[in-house]
Amino acid sequence: MKRKVQLTKARQYKGIIVEPEIREFFIGKVWSRENTPFSKEKIDRYIENNYFKVKPAISEKHSFFPFFNKKYICNRCSNDIQQEFVEFECARCRKICVYCRHCINMGRMSSCTDLLVWNGPSEKFPKHHILDWNGMFTELQQKASKELLDSIIQQRNHLLHAVCGAGKTEILFPAVFHCLQEGLRICIATPRTDVVLELFPRFQKVFPNTVIHAYYGNAPKQKGTAQLVIATTHQLYRFEEAFDMVIVDEADAFPYTYDISLQKAVWKSKKKGAPVALVTATPSVQILSKVKKDGWGYSFIPKRYHGHSLPVPRFESLWFYERQINKGRIPKKLALWTKSRIEQGEPFFIFFPTIHLMQKTAPLFQQIHPDILSVHAKDPERKEKVMKLRNEEIPGLLTTTILERGVTISNVQVAVVGAESKIFTSSALIQISGRVGRNVNFPGGEIVFFHHGISVEMDAARNEILRLNKEGFQ
Amino acid sequence: MNRNEVKNCLLCNAPLNSQMDWKRLFFNRFPKVICQECENQFEWCLHEQDEEVVSLYYYNEAMQDYLHRYKFMHDVLLSKVFREEIYYNLKNRKEMIVPIPMHPEKLKERTFSHVDELLKEARIPYVHLLEKITTETQGGKTREERMNTPQIFKLKKTVQVEGKEILLVDDIYTTGTTIRHAKRVLIEGGAKSVKAFTLIKSGFYK
Numbered sequence: 001m002k003r004k005v006q007l008t009k010a011r012q013y014k015g016i017i018v019e020p021e022i023r024e025f026f027i028g029k030v031w032s033r034e035n036t037p038f039s040k041e042k043i044d045r046y047i048e049n050n051y052f053k054v055k056p057a058i059s060e061k062h063s064f065f066p067f068f069n070k071k072y073i074c075n076r077c078s079n080d081i082q083q084e085f086v087e088f089e090c091a092r093c094r095k096i097c098v099y100c101r102h103c104i105n106m107g108r109m110s111s112c113t114d115l116l117v118w119n120g121p122s123e124k125f126p127k128h129h130i131l132d133w134n135g136m137f138t139e140l141q142q143k144a145s146k147e148l149l150d151s152i153i154q155q156r157n158h159l160l161h162a163v164c165g166a167g168k169t170e171i172l173f174p175a176v177f178h179c180l181q182e183g184l185r186i187c188i189a190t191p192r193t194d195v196v197l198e199l200f201p202r203f204q205k206v207f208p209n210t211v212i213h214a215y216y217g218n219a220p221k222q223k224g225t226a227q228l229v230i231a232t233t234h235q236l237y238r239f240e241e242a243f244d245m246v247i248v249d250e251a252d253a254f255p256y257t258y259d260i261s262l263q264k265a266v267w268k269s270k271k272k273g274a275p276v277a278l279v280t281a282t283p284s285v286q287i288l289s290k291v292k293k294d295g296w297g298y299s300f301i302p303k304r305y306h307g308h309s310l311p312v313p314r315f316e317s318l319w320f321y322e323r324q325i326n327k328g329r330i331p332k333k334l335a336l337w338t339k340s341r342i343e344q345g346e347p348f349f350i351f352f353p354t355i356h357l358m359q360k361t362a363p364l365f366q367q368i369h370p371d372i373l374s375v376h377a378k379d380p381e382r383k384e385k386v387m388k389l390r391n392e393e394i395p396g397l398l399t400t401t402i403l404e405r406g407v408t409i410s411n412v413q414v415a416v417v418g419a420e421s422k423i424f425t426s427s428a429l430i431q432i433s434g435r436v437g438r439n440v441n442f443p444g445g446e447i448v449f450f451h452h453g454i455s456v457e458m459d460a461a462r463n464e465i466l467r468l469n470k471e472g473f474q
Numbered sequence: 475m476n477r478n479e480v481k482n483c484l485l486c487n488a489p490l491n492s493q494m495d496w497k498r499l500f501f502n503r504f505p506k507v508i509c510q511e512c513e514n515q516f517e518w519c520l521h522e523q524d525e526e527v528v529s530l531y532y533y534n535e536a537m538q539d540y541l542h543r544y545k546f547m548h549d550v551l552l553s554k555v556f557r558e559e560i561y562y563n564l565k566n567r568k569e570m571i572v573p574i575p576m577h578p579e580k581l582k583e584r585t586f587s588h589v590d591e592l593l594k595e596a597r598i599p600y601v602h603l604l605e606k607i608t609t610e611t612q613g614g615k616t617r618e619e620r621m622n623t624p625q626i627f628k629l630k631k632t633v634q635v636e637g638k639e640i641l642l643v644d645d646i647y648t649t650g651t652t653i654r655h656a657k658r659v660l661i662e663g664g665a666k667s668v669k670a671f672t673l674i675k676s677g678f679y680k
C-alpha cells in the first residue's frame with residue numbers, strides 16, 4: 001500500500017506546473033510554513049507533491065552520555081545556545097513546546113511550527129553580464145584582487161585583510177564578475193544595514209544588467225530571483241544552500257566573529273563546497289589561525305588606496321569625566337577640542353561608551369553650539385542626522401559605537417570619550433580610528449582617545465595601527 | 475520556563491548583576507529578570523487609582539514595546555517581567571481572581587494566554603469563570619463601536635458565582651469596555667461584587 005502511495009506522488013510531481021512566483025520566492029530559502037504570501041491550500045499542494053522539504057523549526061538532540069540530557073537546535077538560525085530556548089505550555093500543540101529567542105524578531109518559530117525548504121527545480125541564472133567600471137587599481141589592490149579571484153576559481157576560502165579605507169569594494173568586482181559569468185549565485189553579507197544601503201547602489205551601477213536584491217530588516221519587496229544578493233548577516237537566516245559564493249564584509253561593520261550563530265548562518269546559506277571570502281580590517285586570532293591551518297587564500301593590504309598612512313590615535317587623560325558630566329560640566333579638554341573643531345570648520349564625531357552618558361552630555365554640548373546633535377542605534381533619524389553632517393548643516397555628531405564603521409565623511413575628526421570603557425575593544429578602536437583621513441584631499445586628521453586611565457585595548461589598538469603603517473611603507 | 479536561570483536582561487540583554495542579594499534570598503523574592511535601566515523606563519500609575527479598577531503602569535513607550543514583544547511577538551518568557559509587582563499587588567486580595575479569557579480560536583493562534591501566564595509567573599492562583607464568545611478584538615475599534623458591542627462573554631457552564639466577590643484581571647485597561655462586559659455577566663449571574671486589576675492603563679496617558 002505504502003509503495004502505491006509513493007508512486008502516485010511521483011507521478012503528481014511531474015504533473016503539477018510550478019508557478020514561477022512560488023519558485024522565485026522559495027529558492028534557497030528556509031521559510032515559515034504559516035507565514036508565506038501564498039494560500040495555505042497552495043502550499044499544501046506543493047508539499048504533497050514534494051516541492052518542499054518540511055522540517056520542524058526546533059530540533060531536539062538527545063545524548064545519553066555522560067548525562068541524559070536534551071539539547072535544542074534552531075533550524076532557522078542554527079542557534080544552539082541552550083539559554084536562548086524557552087519551553088512553554090503550548091495551546092496549539094497541547095504539549096511542552098520550545099521556541100528560539102535568538103531569531104524571534106523574524107517571527108517566533110516553535111517546535112510545532114514547520115519550516116519549508118524548496119525541493120523543486122532550481123533556478124538557471126544568466127551568464128551574460130556587464131562590468132561597467134573603469135577605475136584604476138593601486139598595485140596592492142590589483143594583487144589582492146587577483147589573489148581573491150584565484151581562490152574563488154579554486155573554490156578555496158579567502159581572507160582579505162585590508163585596512164579601513166583600502167578600497168575593498170572595488171577589489172571584489174573581478175571575483176564577483178567572474179562568478180556572475182559562470183551563472184553562479186553570490187551573496188555579499190555584512191552585519192550592518194548601513195553598509196548594505198551603501199553597497200547596493202554601487203553594485204547596481206557597476207553591474208547594470210544583473211538582478212541584484214538588497215535584504216535588510218523591513219526592506220521593500222523586490223521582484224524575481226536575484227543572482228547577486230546584498231544582505232545583512234541577520235537576513236542570511238532565511239537562506240539555506242543557496243549561494244555558490246558568500247563574501248562576508250565585516251571590514252566596516254560590527255565584528256562578525258562576535259556572534260557564533262551568524263557564522264553558522266553563513267555556512268548554512270551557501271552550497272556545500274562553495275567558497276567563503278571574509279573581508280576585514282581586524283581579523284581575530286582565531287580567524288588567522290584558521291586561515292593557516294585550513295589553507296585559506298590570504299591577501300593583505302596594509303595601506304589606504306590614497307597611499308597615506310593611517311592617522312595614529314593620541315591619548316589624552318580626562319580624569320573623572322563621568323563625575324564632571326554628572327555635575328553638568330563638560331571636561332575642559334573635551335570642550336576645548338570641540339570648540340577648536342568648530343573654529344576650524346572641521347566636522348567631528350564624538351563617541352561615547354553608553355547612550356546614557358551621551359544623552360547626559362548632549363545638552364552641555366549644545367551650549368557650545370546649538371546644532372550639535374546626537375545619534376544612537378534606535379534613533380529613527382539616524383540617516384538624516386548623518387546626512388546633515390555630510391552636508392555641513394551641523395558642526396558635529398555625538399554618537400554611541402553605532403557609527404563606528406560604515407560611515408565615511410570627508411575630513412571628519414574624531415574623539416572617543418571614555419576610551420578605556422569595556423565596550424571599546426581594540427578592534428572597535430581601530431575601526432573608529434579608521435573613520436579619519438579616508439579622503440585623498442584630507443588624508444590626515446585628529447583621532448583622540450580621551451580616557452580615565454589607559455587600557456590594554458587602547459594600547460593594542462595604537463600598536464596595531466603603528467604596525468600597519470610600518471608594513472605599508474616598507 | 476527558561477531552561478536556565480535568567481542571566482541577561484530579558485528586554486535589553488545587558489548582563490544582570492549576579493551578586494548575592496541577601497534580601498532577595500531571605501524574603502524569598504523573585505530573582506530579577508530585567509536590568510535597572512529597563513525597569514526605570516516603566517511608569518507607575520498607582521497614585522491615581524479608584525476603588526473599582528487598579529492598574530500598575532501607564533502605557534508609555536517602554537510599555538508599548540513590552541506588550542508588543544510579549545503579546546504579539548509571542549515571547550512567552552516576558553511573562554516573568556512584572557511577576558514581583560503583580561504578586562505584591564494581588565497576594566492579599568480576598569476576592570476570587572478571574573482572568574479575562576481568550577476565545578479558544580484566538581488562544582490556539584497565540585499559543586498561550588497572556589493574562590494567565592502573568593498570573594502563573596506571579597504564583598497567584600486563579601479560576602476561569604468566563605468564556606469569550608466573539609473572536610473580534612477590541613483593539614481595532616473606534617470608541618463608539620466598542621461602546622455598542624453586543625455581548626462578548628458568557629458564564630462558563632457549571633460555575634457558581636452567586637454571592638462571590640470577584641477580581642477580574644486583564645493586561646490592559648483602555649475604555650473599560652471589556653471589564654464592563656465581564657462585570658455585567660458576573661453580576662447578572664449573582665456575584666456580590668466585581669472589581670478589576672490590570673497591568674497597564676491606557677487612554678489617560680498623554
Ligand SMILES: [Zn+2]
Nearest residue numbers: 074077100103
Ligand atoms: Zn533561531
Ligand SMILES: [Zn+2]
Nearest residue numbers: 090093097112
Ligand atoms: Zn506548540
Ligand SMILES: [Zn+2]
Nearest residue numbers: 483486509512
Ligand atoms: Zn535591560
